[in-house]
Amino acid sequence: MNILAEPFWVQKRGNPPGEYEDAACPLERSEYQQTCVRLAVADGATESVFARRWAEQLVYAVGDGDLSPRSLSEGIARLRATWHEWLAGITLSWYAEEKARQGAFAALVALELTAEEAGGTGQGYWHAAAVGDSCLFHVRGEEVLVRFPLANPEAFDNRPFLVSSVGADEKCLNEMNLSGTWKSGDAFYLMTDALACWFLKHLDAGGSLADVQGNFAFTTETDSFRVWVESLRDKGSIRNDDCTLIRVHTR
Amino acid sequence: MYTAEISRNNPSMILFLLDQSGSMQEVFDPEDIQAMKEPVVVDGKTFTHTTSGASKAQALADAINKLLQNLCIKCAKEEGVRDYFHVGVIGYGTQVGPAFGGSLAGRELVSISEVGGMPARVETRTKKVSDGAGGLIDQDVKFPIWFDAVASGGTPMCAALQEARRIVQSWLSTHPNCFPPVVINITDGESTDGDPTSAATGVRTLASPDGETLLFNLHLSAQKNRAIEFPNSDAGLPDQYAKLLFQMSSPLTPFMISVAKQQGFNAAEGARGFAFNAKLEVAIQFLDIGTRPSNLR
Numbered sequence: 001m002n003i004l005a006e007p008f009w010v011q012k013r014g015n016p017p018g019e020y021e022d023a024a025c026p027l028e029r030s031e032y033q034q035t036c037v038r039l040a041v042a043d044g045a046t047e048s049v050f051a052r053r054w055a056e057q058l059v060y061a062v063g064d065g066d067l068s069p070r071s072l073s074e075g076i077a078r079l080r081a082t083w084h085e086w087l088a089g090i091t092l093s094w095y096a097e098e099k100a101r102q103g104a105f106a107a108l109v110a111l112e113l114t115a116e117e118a119g120g121t122g123q124g125y126w127h128a129a130a131v132g133d134s135c136l137f138h139v140r141g142e143e144v145l146v147r148f149p150l151a152n153p154e155a156f157d158n159r160p161f162l163v164s165s166v167g168a169d170e171k172c173l174n175e176m177n178l179s180g181t182w183k184s185g186d187a188f189y190l191m192t193d194a195l196a197c198w199f200l201k202h203l204d205a206g207g208s209l210a211d212v213q214g215n216f217a218f219t220t221e222t223d224s225f226r227v228w229v230e231s232l233r234d235k236g237s238i239r240n241d242d243c244t245l246i247r248v249h250t251r
Numbered sequence: 252m253y254t255a256e257i258s259r260n261n262p263s264m265i266l267f268l269l270d271q272s273g274s275m276q277e278v279f280d281p282e283d284i285q286a287m288k289e290p291v292v293v294d295g296k297t298f299t300h301t302t303s304g305a306s307k308a309q310a311l312a313d314a315i316n317k318l319l320q321n322l323c324i325k326c327a328k329e330e331g332v333r334d335y336f337h338v339g340v341i342g343y344g345t346q347v348g349p350a351f352g353g354s355l356a357g358r359e360l361v362s363i364s365e366v367g368g369m370p371a372r373v374e375t376r377t378k379k380v381s382d383g384a385g386g387l388i389d390q391d392v393k394f395p396i397w398f399d400a401v402a403s404g405g406t407p408m409c410a411a412l413q414e415a416r417r418i419v420q421s422w423l424s425t426h427p428n429c430f431p432p433v434v435i436n437i438t439d440g441e442s443t444d445g446d447p448t449s450a451a452t453g454v455r456t457l458a459s460p461d462g463e464t465l466l467f468n469l470h471l472s473a474q475k476n477r478a479i480e481f482p483n484s485d486a487g488l489p490d491q492y493a494k495l496l497f498q499m500s501s502p503l504t505p506f507m508i509s510v511a512k513q514q515g516f517n518a519a520e521g522a523r524g525f526a527f528n529a530k531l532e533v534a535i536q537f538l539d540i541g542t543r544p545s546n547l548r
Contacts, residue, residue: 092329
């Protein structure tokens with residue numbers, strides 16, 4: 001199995017890069033040869049403190065295998081316990097203390113790709129998990145096979161159910177899971193909400209995937225993703241928010 | 252309409268009007284009612300009984316402290332409070348004017364980060380919180396106080412609304428593209444300087460291109476009626492003061508109605524920004540500064 005993952009990100013217009021609150025794993029362009037690869041993007045909520053840190057913890061936990069895209073709920077309790085221990089050791093102002101008590105929140109979409117058999121190439125299985133409005137798209141040629149977990153742009157609002165750093169009941173994760181098979185040449189796109197919403201609008205408006213793939217011709221070596229997102233913002237066709245994409249190529 | 256981005260580059264304003272009149276001394280939720288030997292007249296009103304319990308002025312202080320607390324927390328990030336809003340508090344009673352004390356005294360509009368950084372004092376209270384394992388434990392929490400109970404003089408609501416109009420107009424002249432200002436009037440409803448209807452209209456008709464100024468009213472009454480939140484008609488309201496305040500209140504925007512419903516309120520189409528003997532903290536959640544988790548309580 002040969003997987004290439006290319007992450008791209010740009011912060012909300014008007015904010016400095018340090019206030020970017022999405023997270024991606026991997027954070028750098030990465031090629032994988034192993035039989036199991038896990039990737040994720042997360043989107044820390046504006047209305048929570050330590051949102052970026054929580055988003056990063058979630059995607060790193062997916063990458064490290066501590067959170068499985070087959071069942072996020074199995075590892076979330078341990079992650080929350082670690083979070084509480086860290087929080088207990090820091091001193092905060094009255095407002096940050098109260099907000100931290102309410103929890104940190106992030107949307108998460110996680111993907112696991114496995115080869116059909118050990119050492120196999122060319123095809124295999126995928127498993128995905130999502131909480132909130134970060135999305136996964138499975139693309140074959142010019143066809144979008146899967147839109148997950150949201151399938152239309154009207155489904156996005158500013159009040160999604162997100163992964164919280166507080167909460168004792170794993171069933172309260174509202175986790176959605178989906179699986180399928182992939183074959184060589186397929187692509188997967190993991191996107192945070194503003195970009196995913198734009199992508200769905202584009203598809204629903206009859207925009208061809210070829211156009212999108214043309215738009216997605218940016219590389220990690222240049223600022224072209226930022227320039228492209230800014231052009232969408234200039235046209236008012238994308239909501240002003242942090243934008244993150246992982247483009248995954250299978251071979 | 253009502254979709255302008257609220258950001259540090261394009262902040263909005265919230266103005267609170269606090270009824271600090273003598274009538275706010277009335278006990279809000281009376282206990283131990285005793286007849287007096289002789290009637291006593293205070294501020295032109297005749298009293299025949301004594302009682303104990305929290306006064307309306309105390310309920311008002313609790314309401315404004317909780318509203319400011321929620322607003323600061325809404326805008327808080329780990330590094331500080333972000334200035335999505337500028338906030339003013341106008342008191343009306345013996346006089347009409349800025350009501351912040353301490354280092355904020357005398358200022359009409361203050362950035363929300365300054366409000367968060369300068370409460371009059373921070374008390375420690377005990378609160379039941381999740382232990383992270385399905386149970387509840389008592390935990391000391393910090394509770395900021397900006398306002399204590401004040402009650403003296405008449406209820407110059409018309410003058411307070413005229414002052415609000417002046418402040419909103421000035422804000423709009425320097426922030427022409429802002430999300431429309433929000434004015435929240437907290438009162439027992441008995442205006443002593445005339446019918447406030449036209450003064451309220453004067454506030455509501457000031458607008459940015461994104462919509463007219465939103466005027467909400469929180470009516471604190473000594474009447475033992477059930478709490479009423481965001482009604483869409485005055486039919487079930489208990490007295491003429493409640494009905495007047497309802498008529499003065501702006502309709503909630505569609506987004507606000509959806510948030511109110513999500514928070515468990517029965518806000519129907521045409522619901523207004525009016526509450527009777529209720530908490531109004533949810534009004535802070537009506538303001539959209541970015542992603543707010545639906546599972547954040």
